[in-house]
Amino acid sequence: MSAITPIVMPKWGLSMKEGTVNEWLVEEGTEITVGLPILDVETDKIANAVEAPDAGLLRRRVASAGDTLPVKALLGVLAPADVSDAEIDAYIASYVTPAEDEEEGEEAAAYHFVDVDGIRVRYASRGGDDASRSAVLFIHGFGGDLDNWLFNLDALAEKHRVFALDLPGHGQSTPKVPGTSLAALAEFVGKFMDALSIEKAHLVGHSMGGGIAAQMAVDQPARVESVSLISPAGFGDEVNNAYTEGFVTAESRRELKPVVELLFANPELVSRQMLDDLLKYKRLDGVSDALTSLNGGLFAGGRQTAQPAGKLAATGKPVLVIWGAKDQIIPAAHAKNAPEGATVRVFDDAGHMSQMEKANEVNALLKEQVAKGA
Numbered sequence: 001m002s003a004i005t006p007i008v009m010p011k012w013g014l015s016m017k018e019g020t021v022n023e024w025l026v027e028e029g030t031e032i033t034v035g036l037p038i039l040d041v042e043t044d045k046i047a048n049a050v051e052a053p054d055a056g057l058l059r060r061r062v063a064s065a066g067d068t069l070p071v072k073a074l075l076g077v078l079a080p081a082d083v084s085d086a087e088i089d090a091y092i093a094s095y096v097t098p099a100e101d102e103e104e105g106e107e108a109a110a111y112h113f114v115d116v117d118g119i120r121v122r123y124a125s126r127g128g129d130d131a132s133r134s135a136v137l138f139i140h141g142f143g144g145d146l147d148n149w150l151f152n153l154d155a156l157a158e159k160h161r162v163f164a165l166d167l168p169g170h171g172q173s174t175p176k177v178p179g180t181s182l183a184a185l186a187e188f189v190g191k192f193m194d195a196l197s198i199e200k201a202h203l204v205g206h207s208m209g210g211g212i213a214a215q216m217a218v219d220q221p222a223r224v225e226s227v228s229l230i231s232p233a234g235f236g237d238e239v240n241n242a243y244t245e246g247f248v249t250a251e252s253r254r255e256l257k258p259v260v261e262l263l264f265a266n267p268e269l270v271s272r273q274m275l276d277d278l279l280k281y282k283r284l285d286g287v288s289d290a291l292t293s294l295n296g297g298l299f300a301g302g303r304q305t306a307q308p309a310g311k312l313a314a315t316g317k318p319v320l321v322i323w324g325a326k327d328q329i330i331p332a333a334h335a336k337n338a339p340e341g342a343t344v345r346v347f348d349d350a351g352h353m354s355q356m357e358k359a360n361e362v363n364a365l366l367k368e369q370v371a372k373g374a
Helices: 085-094 100-110 153-157 182-195 208-219 241-249 253-261 272-282 287-302 332-337 359-373
Strands: 005-008 018-024 037-042 047-051 056-061 068-070 074-078 111-116 119-126 135-139 161-165 201-206 224-230 319-324 343-347
Touching: 037 074, 047 359, 056 085, 074 085, 111 182, 119 153, 119 182, 135 182, 135 208, 153 161, 153 359, 182 208, 201 208, 201 359, 208 224, 208 287, 224 359, 241 253, 241 287, 253 272, 272 287, 319 332, 319 359, 332 343, 343 359
Parallel strands: 135 161, 135 201, 201 224, 224 319, 319 343
Antiparallel strands: 005 074, 018 037, 018 068, 037 047, 056 074, 111 119, 119 161
């Protein structure tokens, strides 16, 4: 049965334990290519298409629409045409899903906390601790957390040490901020790197986090090997304060849903669980004040207060800029302000969250960028 290749429930993010099959996108008998979307799966974070990690002939769809299955459970089977149905039946019957405690141990090992200037910061690390491997640091945006990178961390961890943090006032980090400017936040991220003994890193930033990454390249060039920016702040004046202010003030699922839907080209990606998780975070003591301060310092009146993009060219760092043409938060037109020599990619069918909406393509671009900056 060595010619049989399983399709299994993927692990998106460090905390995913199960997913629900929404629908298959391909029929049995289809020749599958690597990266082809083959079925839709919904988790407690987001719904997304599972892209084939292997190529082959789809001989059997094992899971059905509506099935809720644990990570690494068998979803389907790839096998050449000369493999008999009896062999496939035997393979399916003998397949054993890895024990859940193995997954829990992996999750526990991946989340950490560190004190930085009196602020307790949650972070994730992947890819081991071999200091000879280059470091990649992911920085999320306003109102987000490290789970915004659930489709990206493992892809980069194949060849690099990968880190992602909850910024102050976000996720499970202390709900207070070290300042309300990109410069103050960039300085804090530099201190976070110090605390983890990360001498320098390839920075990947989204939205506000993109502005922070760009500011770090300007202010702390010795710490930065390259910058990859996804719908970044700091490339133009406008920002949709219906999102930033709406996110701060929303107090119920009904109020928050239309705000969060602005993040995606396809609003159906916003799940009930995603909204509940955000509301739980927003109700923590201190979070409202932290977000209000950040919004006032960075995006007051729908205007961005800092523009580090104009200084990026002088740093000499490799720059990658990714945008979704349907971005409703920061206009994709800002991509024209990328420094000369930057790699710029605009996805026609993505919104503000390209790293989720176009994960496979974004991961390929990030791998190329990190290799370029090494």
